[in-house]
Amino acid sequence: MMQDIHEIYAVRYAHHDRKAHDNYILGDPHDTNEPLAYFVWVIKGAGGTFVLDTGFDQAMAEKRGRRIVKPVAEGLRAVGVNPDSVTDVVISHLHYDHCGNHSLFPQARYHLQDREMIYATGRYMCHGHQRIPFEADDVVAMVRRVFDERVVFHNGSEQLAPGLTVHHVGGHSMGLQCLRVATRRGHVVLAADATHLYSHIEQGRVFPVCYSVAETLEGYATMKRLADSLGHIVPGHDPDVLKRYPAAAPGLEDWVVRLD
Ligand SMILES: [Zn+2]
Numbered sequence: 001m002m003q004d005i006h007e008i009y010a011v012r013y014a015h016h017d018r019k020a021h022d023n024y025i026l027g028d029p030h031d032t033n034e035p036l037a038y039f040v041w042v043i044k045g046a047g048g049t050f051v052l053d054t055g056f057d058q059a060m061a062e063k064r065g066r067r068i069v070k071p072v073a074e075g076l077r078a079v080g081v082n083p084d085s086v087t088d089v090v091i092s093h094l095h096y097d098h099c100g101n102h103s104l105f106p107q108a109r110y111h112l113q114d115r116e117m118i119y120a121t122g123r124y125m126c127h128g129h130q131r132i133p134f135e136a137d138d139v140v141a142m143v144r145r146v147f148d149e150r151v152v153f154h155n156g157s158e159q160l161a162p163g164l165t166v167h168h169v170g171g172h173s174m175g176l177q178c179l180r181v182a183t184r185r186g187h188v189v190l191a192a193d194a195t196h197l198y199s200h201i202e203q204g205r206v207f208p209v210c211y212s213v214a215e216t217l218e219g220y221a222t223m224k225r226l227a228d229s230l231g232h233i234v235p236g237h238d239p240d241v242l243k244r245y246p247a248a249a250p251g252l253e254d255w256v257v258r259l260d
């Protein structure tokens with residue numbers, strides 16, 4: 001039992017100011033700022049250390065008009081993780097803010113849903129609108145890892161270690177997956193972009209970057225089934241995560257928080 005229990009850390013690396021109406025299909029009546037935070041997550045357990053998503057680097061931040069707060073590598077080292085020795089990286093989906101920093105994990109295998117690779121290399125990428133959150137270099141880097149036998153494909157729900165499972169959600173991206181983690185406080189779901197902000201899942205609203213609105217809404221129901229409560233679901237881009245959870249250690253406030 002105890003060997004199923006994991007520690008989880010949310011590591012913030014970037015920030016983007018934007019208006020609330022930019023965060024929802026059908027907009028928002030308030031003319032307020034509703035910024036996005038950018039995270040990667042570290043899961044530590046008896047089965048080893050897993051990193052969920054790899055973020056983006058300074059060059060991509062400049063290209064996309066985002067601001068790096070602390071580079072991903074620095075955040076990982078703050079919780080005792082040396083990127084050089086990470087063996088397993090889970091990629092929630094192939095959007096630019098989740099799968100960059102290509103040289104950061106030289107030893108790692110990458111866990112990806114079948115449908116995300118199909119989506120990122122298939123006919124829907126012929127449409128400029130659907131390409132917006134993707135970078136060709138990120139997709140090519142993942143294809144090269146396939147040829148290097150460094151990708152582990154998953155289809156739907158699969159176990160990575162006791163108490164640690166991936167689950168296909170889709171919606172926001174065709175092959176988006178979330179991570180369900182057994183912890184001392186119960187089952188936590190790391191949603192990544194299956195809900196950007198708390199408001200999306202709590203109010204049944206949808207972020208504008210989307211493969212399927214209907215699947216996005218079904219995804220909220222899936223995550224509520226997987227998590228012990230709504231309070232066990234961790235959104236992928238909500239700055240409030242940094243306030244709701246305690247700093248992982250003194251000095252890491254507003255940077256690395258402990259989710260378990
Ligand atoms: Zn995304």
Ligand SMILES: [Zn+2]
Nearest residue numbers: 095097193236
């Ligand atoms: Zn994202």
